[in-house]
Amino acid sequence: MDSASVGVVTPQQFVCETGIDLACGQRLDQYTLVYETYGALNAAADNAVLICHALSGDHHAAGLRSADDSKPGWWDNAIGPGKAIDTNRWFVVCANNLGGCAGSTGPASTKPATGKPFGRDFPLVTVEDWVDSQAALAQHLGIGRWAAVVGGSLGGMQALDWAIRRPAQVQRVVIVAAAPRLSTQNIAFNEIARQAIRSDPDFHDGDYLAHNAIPRHGLKLARMLGHITYLSGDGMRNKFGRELREGKLSFNFDVEFQVESYLRYQGEAFVNRFDANTYLLMTKALDYFDPAARTGGDLAAALKPASARFFVAAFSSDWRFAPTRSREIVDALMANGQAVSYAEIESPHGHDAFLMPIEPYHQMLRDFLQTPAEARA
């Protein structure tokens, strides 16, 4: 892989003074999106690529926060000069979603009316709300039409919504490791994560910041559970097996198996960087997304308005959003005669594969971005 980096990136802020009317019926009179850009917008403003992040992602998709930063952005292996999403060619934009906790207006932000954190008062936002706020950002940046909107997992749902509701504003859509809506099992996992957070006594009905508390245990559990669904069963076995940390059984409840150690570590680390209310809100946005609900359950009918070219990718061992789920999108597009390329990529890494530098996957992504923009004559 090309190890070229976009280098040190300074996040920018877009303050939307016109606010947003949300799907839930509430309104935010003003909000801020924090975002990063990589590469340069060309004179025609037709080389812009929007990256939509997933549940725990943020605007920092590539590059470094500072010169001595050892951990690049979450999709640095795909975004940079010469990489699959080549910043020599594309002007790449990634914003922290509304309701996030990395700088955009969210539950931990100060509510103007009270001067205190929103907490439980922050409204539930939807995938459609995110897309609408991203559209406001596009306008702010002078981008009339994205050359591509790209997203994995929950990000793929945003890309799908762009294609459906704003067809004139997107030329290509990349949907990786996603589904047209959550399965019942997906919702069930989310519900347990939410219950873990909400039943933590430190949650204080969402107003934990006002109580100087954080629902650490609940958020940790939610993240641990998430991690199981991000990895494949085989991947977990290959990575951790049944290896014992001390080489023998302890007959107590300390960490024994390596996989326990991994999950606890991941859970702890997450609590230090993520907001519990944002986690709740993200899971609800996932649960709610269902574009076919507007067309009586008919996904093909829902996709009819789309005019973009589609690239849909899924990973063989992903059981959170299995290839069969991605193929629902592909089948609906094909039923409509719409332009779609589909790849089921062999990987033992489960859902996490969408973040990994898998060469055929990145090559297909690179090639797709170079396809002619117009899918229909």
Place this chain on the structure above:
Amino acid sequence: MDSASVGVVTPQQFVCETGIDLACGQRLDQYTLVYETYGALNAAADNAVLICHALSGDHHAAGLRSADDSKPGWWDNAIGPGKAIDTNRWFVVCANNLGGCAGSTGPASTKPATGKPFGRDFPLVTVEDWVDSQAALAQHLGIGRWAAVVGGSLGGMQALDWAIRRPAQVQRVVIVAAAPRLSTQNIAFNEIARQAIRSDPDFHDGDYLAHNAIPRHGLKLARMLGHITYLSGDGMRNKFGRELREGKLSFNFDVEFQVESYLRYQGEAFVNRFDANTYLLMTKALDYFDPAARTGGDLAAALKPASARFFVAAFSSDWRFAPTRSREIVDALMANGQAVSYAEIESPHGHDAFLMPIEPYHQMLRDFLQTPAEARA
């Protein structure tokens, strides 16, 4: 299905005065097993069938607790006059496992030395400890050799251990929806369940009874998580879909999808009947079971001492203990030239299928119990 019932059953108690030396190195000087029996032991004492229960099961496998009891035992559809495990022919025994919470000595029992509940002082017990205590019960009942030892899930692990460590004492072994050891993913789910319980402030490091508390939230979460793994993805979809309880999105954190309602209900109900320390202990017994660890990871070598006939059954949609896991046992037995029948049964019900009255499954179980007792000449 035959609806014949064994009728009202009175649990009995076996007090083992000789105690037990446990795998962890600790000793219980005395313990009690509560058990039920159905049918009659014949004069030759060669018609006894032991039923081993799974994680949340108990000794009440069949029949009713009282004449107006509306809920029969957990495997009533398989045990009774004329049923697959025919009580007209077999003398069926089922005991609550040591460490349980349905009457056998366990963490909620009074510790003789202190006069208070064991709580955190109750030792971790293993599948092997359970089998040893069941062997003491067999001796007490005058049963030198079981006609069959039958178990599903964690119960199947006990049946497997009977076959390996006490070959002279078991003629037939039935292992349903089980595995020769947990997968990494299985352990990971168990770890999250344990963390949910142990991080509940009401857990008090296991001594919650002494604090007049119960870690309700943690145990509820653990059970909710368990339920996801007991059902198949398709089964969940067929049962609950994405049905909304109120018919529309609420944009809050109340119960919205029917599957949320189901999981919360199941979690709540469980908290009222099960002990959190027992749940912890059961998950550890699951994690620890690995007979092949004694033979360098070679399951066939571990199974060599067995002389019983085996019937191994798995269910097509079970992803907790998938058919591939059951086949590991079958393959090892076949490599040894040991007598084994295997059935992979079509069912959409996931792991829960092992408790369901699936006709081909029960027919095979019935037929297997009638095979000649001696597997080897």
